Amino acid sequence: MKERLEELKQEALAKVDQADSVQGLKDVKVEYLGKKGPITEVLRGMGKLSKEERPVIGQLANDVRESIAQAIETKQTALEDAELEKQLEEESIDVTLPARPVKVGGPHLLTSIVEEIEDLFIGMGFEIKEGPEVETDYYNFEALNLPKGHPARDMQDSFYVTEELLMRTHTSPVQARTMGAKDGSEPVKMICPGKVYRRDTDDATHSHQFTQIEGLLVDKNVRMSDLKGVLNAFAKQMFGADREIRLRPSFFPFTEPSVEMDISCKVCGGKGCSVCKGTGWIEILGGGMVHPNVLEMAGYDPKEYSGFAFGMGPERIAMLKYGVDDIRHFYTNDVRFLEQYHKA
Amino acid sequence: MLVSLNWLQEYIDVSRYSPEELAEIITKTGIEVESVEPVAEEVTGVVVGYVRSCEQHPNADKLNLCQVDVGEETLQIVCGAPNVAEGQKVAVATPGAVLPGNFKIKKTKLRGEESNGMICSLQELGVDEKDVPKEYVDGIFVFPEDVEVGANAVSLLNLDDLIIELGLTPNRSDALSMAGVAYEVAAAIDGTYELADENVQTSEEKAADHVSVVVEDSEANPYYGAFIIKDVQVGPSPLWMRNRLTAAGIRPINNVVDITNYVLMEYGQPLHAFDYDRFGSNTIVTRRAKDGEKITTLDDQERTLKSDHLVITNGEIAHAIAGVMGGAESEVQEDTKTIILEAAYFHPSVVREASKDHGLRSESSTRFEKGVDPNRVERAGKRACELLAKYAGGTVLEGVVSHDELDRSEKQVTVNTSTINDRLGTEISNEDIADIFRRLQFNYDQNGDEFQVSVPTRRGDITIFEDMLEEVARIYGYDNLPYTLPQGASQAGGLTLEQLVKRKVKAYFEGAGLHETITYSLTHKDKAQMLVSPEVKEKSLSPVALAMPMSEDHGTLRLSMVPELLESLSYNVARKQENLAFYEVGTVFISEEEKVTKQPQEMLRASGALTGEWLSHPWQQEKKTVDFFVAKGILEGLSELLDLPFTYEKTKLDYMHPGRTATVSVHGEVIGFVGQVHPKLQKQLGLKETYVFDVNLEALIEEYKKEEKFQTIPRHPSVSRDIALVVDESVPAGSIEKTIAEAGSPLVKDVQVFDLYQGEHLDEGKKSLAFRLLYLDPLRTLKDQEVEEAHNAILEAVKNQHQAELRG
Known part of the structure; x- marks a missing residue:
């Protein structure tokens, strides 16, 4: 019997080995391990054996069963894997076909610039303030040292709604409002981005509506060198560490001394070209030390407090940074323009 | 201001600098050089x-x-x-x-x-x-x-000259003259310059015997000086003078006119020459004009005057608008023999008013408007007399006949070195500050650290400490200021919650496939009132319009961003860009007054406009054009982002499709609308089916701030049940949904429509809507019986309220 079992084992293992499909393997399993299979038959004949032989043969029969079952299982896994592999092979696709599109929009270039500037100044501890676009004459002009009849009001011909209300011509009224809300005793450190309006005919370089960002710092002992330091840090981050900055005297009614800031021309590296009109410098912003009249009107004692303010135009910055050649592009919303600057 | 380099060189030696270097120095010390150009191409x-x-x-x-x-x-x-x-x-x-x-x-x-x-x-x-x-x-x-x-x-012919164009800021009117420029350049390069003395030979005959001067309004006209020059021969002026005038941008006319213009450029003081014989009297009376008084000016225009204007008269008729333009009647002509030369100080605001009212900005008015140097008024007259004698053969009569209440005193400004250094962040010494005042030719008294500075009258812009601070800083050199950072207590900068949510909302729209646009706030008055959300329309009593718009197209503030967004779509479609999805976050302007007197409410809103294909994926046969539910889907995403439930109710709005428009509400308050643009308007704009939305973002942010954000994640299983209901086709799914949610409360946590069917097996005018309901109690596992009871209550409620039958 022993020989018979060994023989069956060899026979079965050979068939397992030969099986080339899951079904074929199943047949082998039924043939050898089924209720009517040869091993069962062998076991049935155990009654004829002696008491001593019975457990030995029983043990052997079980081992043979076990080996066959093990072999079938191993083979089964291998066959299944092969079959799956084959099936997956058939499922193969052309990965170069176009994808199902996912719509992606993006921010307007001006928003990107404004948010970049906001984030730069937030990093330097500034907060962001906003204010109304329809302003009172008081906040737009008077509180900024531009009394009625002041000649500098000519500089920014404005859109009036009533005698006392107008479309703000700059975001400076937000500064006046912010200072005014502080009781003349707390420091102010803010920037204010927003839309502003001037009486200009729209053309390649003028727009009756445009964007401005202004900044203000009021505290005890604020120095003009601080303005220079802050603007330098800003310009290097915004335009690149290799750019030089230059301050030169200017005039604004709300600052004294006043400055204009130029950065070295990126195109020619300061040698002079058509972009910088041969000067090597490009004007980027205006600013200065807050005029004592402005501080005083906002309730600060100009002997105790000083401050600096600056303002710039995101359109201009966008035009310089990305070579946009016509300010009207920002407002016509040509989708080909909008899409270009999503990574800006 | 156009500065001839040859002319300047005659006043101050600048030959050690190249024109470019000189331009750079002038720019850095205070006056921007806009260009340096040769007067002509090389010959x-x-x-x-x-x-x-x-x-x-x-x-x-x-x-x-x-x-x-x-x-x-x-x-x-x-x-x-x-x-x-x-x-x-x-x-x-x-x-x-x-x-x-x-x-x-x-x-x-x-x-x-x-x-x-x-x-x-x-x-x-x-x-x-x-x-x-x-x-x-x-x-x-x-x-x-x-x-x-x-x-x-x-x-x-002076064709080898270079012209330096200065871009003068309004405070630097002192540089509106060659003398002023020379003083500035002298300070900048540490050179020397002083305006030379005039040298007039006069006859014994006295001017006062020929003319008298009466000034009625001394505040408007604190100084009026009249010189008389006889035997003038009008003809061409010398070539060098013509060249200089040409270089300065002034066209030569004749010697008398050229001389007044030349002195204007040289001294910055406008002068005027009247023909004595055509003046009509020997008394000059300056006075306020009468309302409606007329004068014909040199340009042959008849002008009507107002009482704000100052005129120069012969006692009766006006011969000049003071500081602005002379009259035609007393104009110097070829046969003129005797002239009255006017050198006067007119108050800036008087000249500004008249120049503005008449739309006349002349070389003369621009200087008077900014305030001329009181110490140069009479000197300029003398200088002109000197030149008239020399180049027009004139005889200058002795003396100037004048009215004189002009303040010629110099302002005193006190500064001290430590305050200057504190404000600039510098360590400038007393000696260096003294040297700066020397270069500027400002006289001062020094007492240790303190300087009492007398400001020359040519520098009318300097009145306070900070003005003097700027003078010191600019001569010291802005370049030489150190770079420092503010020393005050630092604050944590950052965005407010509102600003953060606004950024988040914008990022959401962009992720959802919309491009951000920025349109004009000022629009046409008709467009300003179009496609306005119902709750805005209700509030707004009158549109906010400009008093004097530049054009009708930008004359009124918008109440909705939708019309301009549609305009943008239309612009793109006309350029063959046909699949578009735009949004804008911006303000609209609402006045709750019948007539605007106060600042309008500026409401932050978010609007969108979509047209064309939303999805195009041809090889897998997928294609979707924009429809109502795409637009609504974008709002639903916003609702999810902000965790605020939006409800929609069908509505009719002007310019919108009457069957495909809904109001959007949050907590029962209408906050906007969504829907299809009326096909008539679509056609007008050249658009295919176009959908828009407009919601009050400000209100959403407010609501968002109120909401409690975190809810415990349920640990117990939910039960989902489906029901199909047959109702009249007019019953909105949303109202059934609402009934289910109410009747199933608190166990029903979610209701979703998953099928809509009309047609076979249903009666005419009926539809079948299938809902999936989610039952949940976060604190325990629900029993079948509880769900059953709630479910029955729901069926009862929809039957009662919507005559809904369970579909068999």
């Missing part, structure tokens, strides 16, 4: 020639055959100019000369006659036609007799 080989003879060309009617002496030789030149004549001194381009445009002069033959050069017009030499004196516009230029034959015509 070589042009000399003064003497026309010995001039005869008609034998073979051409319109040409002349001239023999021209150019010093070393006499050249035969064929000339076609109508004004060429024997005895003239003219500009001759000799063979080999190069004229503008790289035009080379060669010996040639014209109609059989040799022509060895060219007699030039000023235009041919590169002078802009507007700068050419009238008499030479159509012909060659003729030099005065005293020029030397063979001399370099280019330098005689």
Whole structure:
């Protein structure tokens, strides 16, 4: 019997080995391990054996069963894997076909610039303030040292709604409002981005509506060198560490001394070209030390407090940074323009 | 301000700098140099020639055959100019000369006659036609007799000059004169300059015997000085003067006018010459004009005056609008013999008013408007007399007849070194500060650290410490200021919650496939009131309009961003960009007054507009054009982002599709609308089906701030049940959904429509809606019986409220 079992084992293992499909393997399993299979038959004949032989043969029969079952299982896994592999092979696709599109929009270039500037100044501890676009004459002009009849009001011909209300011509009224809300005793450190309006005919370089960002710092002992330091840090981050900055005297009614800031021309590296009109410098912003009249009107004692303010135009910055050649592009919303600057 | 470098060089030696270096220095110390340009293109080989003879060309009617002496030789030149004549001194381009445009002069033959050069017009030499004196516009230029034959015509005509254009800020009107520029340059380069004394020879005859001056409004006119110059011969002014005026952008006219203009450029003081014999009296009365009074000015315009304007009269009629323009009647003409020369100080605001009202901005008015130097008024008059005597043959009568209440005192400003250093962040020494005042030619008294500075009257812009601080800083050099960072207590900068949510909302729209746009706030009055959300329309009592718009198209503030967004779609579609999804976050302007007197409410809203294909994926046969549910889906995403439930109710709005428009509400309050644009408007704009939305973002942010954010994640299983209900087709799914949610509360946590069916097996006018309901109690596992009871209650409720039958 022993020989018979060994023989069956060899026979079965050979068939397992030969099986080339899951079904074929199943047949082998039924043939050898089924209720009517040869091993069962062998076991049935155990009654004829002696008491001593019975457990030995029983043990052997079980081992043979076990080996066959093990072999079938191993083979089964291998066959299944092969079959799956084959099936997956058939499922193969052309990965170069176009994808199902996912719509992606993006921010307007001006928003990107404004948010970049906001984030730069937030990093330097500034907060962001906003204010109304329809302003009172008081906040737009008077509180900024531009009394009625002041000649500098000519500089920014404005859109009036009533005698006392107008479309703000700059975001400076937000500064006046912010200072005014502080009781003349707390420091102010803010920037204010927003839309502003001037009486200009729209053309390649003028727009009756445009964007401005202004900044203000009021505290005890604020120095003009601080303005220079802050603007330098800003310009290097915004335009690149290799750019030089230059301050030169200017005039604004709300600052004294006043400055204009130029950065070295990126195109020619300061040698002079058509972009910088041969000067090597490009004007980027205006600013200065807050005029004592402005501080005083906002309730600060100009002997105790000083401050600096600056303002710039995101359109201009966008035009310089990305070579946009016509300010009207920002407002016509040509989708080909909008899409270009999503990574800006 | 146009500054001739040759003229400036005569006042102050700048020859050690190249023009570019000089421009850089001037810019850095305070006045921006906008450009440095040669007056004309380079010209070589042009000399003064003497026309010995001039005869008609034998073979051409319109040409002349001239023999021209150019010093070393006499050249035969064929000339076609109508004004060429024997005895003239003219500009001759000799063979080999190069004229503008790289035009080379060669010996040639014209109609059989040799022509060895060219007699030039000023235009041919590169002078802009507007700068050419009238008499030479159509012909060659003729030099005065005293020029030397063979001399370099280019330098005689000042064509080798450079013009420095200064961009003056409003405070620096002191540099509206060559003297002012020279003082500034002297400070900048540490050079020396002082305005030279006038030198007038007068006759014994007294001006006061010929004229008297009465000033009625001394505040408006604190100084009025009249000089009398007799025996004037009106004619051309000297060439050098004409050149300088041309360089300064002023066209030469005649010696009298040119001299007043020359002194204006030299001193910054406008002057005016009246013809004494045409003045009509010997009393000059300056007074406020009468309302409705008329004057015909030099430009032959009749102008109507107002009582704000100041006029110069002969006691009766006005002969000039003070500081703005003279009258035609007393204008200096060729036969003028005696002139009254006016040197006056008119108050800036008086001149500004008149100049604004008449739309007349002259070289004169711009200077008066900014305030002229009180110490130079009378001096300028004297300077003009000096020149009139010299170049117009005039006899200056003795004395100036004047009204004089002019304050000529110098302002005192006290500064001290430590405050200057505190404000600038510098360590400038007393000596350096003293040196800066010396360069500026400001007198001062020093007491240790303290300087009491007398501000010259030419610098009317300096009145307070900070002004003087700027003077010190700019001469010290902005470049030399250190870089420091503010030392005050630092604060944590950052965005407010509102600003953060706004950024988040914008990022959401962009992630959802929308491009951000920015449109104009000012729009056409019709568009301003179109496509306005119902809750805005209700609030707004009148549109906010500009008092004086520049154009109708940008005259009124928007109440909705949708019309401009549609305009943007239309613009793109016209350019074959047809699949578009735009949004804008911006403000609309709501006035709750019948007539606007107060600032309008500025409400932050978010609007969108979509048209064309939303999804196009042809090879897998997927395609979706924008429809109502795409637009609604974008709002639903926003609702999810902000965790605020939006509800929609069908509505009708002007310019919107009557069957495809809904209001959007949050917590029962309407906050916006969504829907299809009316097909008529679509057609008008050249758009296919277009959907828009507009919601009050400000209100959403407010609600968002109120909401409690975190809810415990349920640990117990939920039960989901489906029901299909048959209802009239007019019953909105949303209202059934609402009934289910209410009747199933609190166990029903979610209701979703998952099927809509109409057609076979259903009665006409009926539809079947299938809902999936989610039952959940976060604190325990639900029993079947509880769900069953709630479910029955729901069926009961929908039956009662919507006559809904369970579909069998």
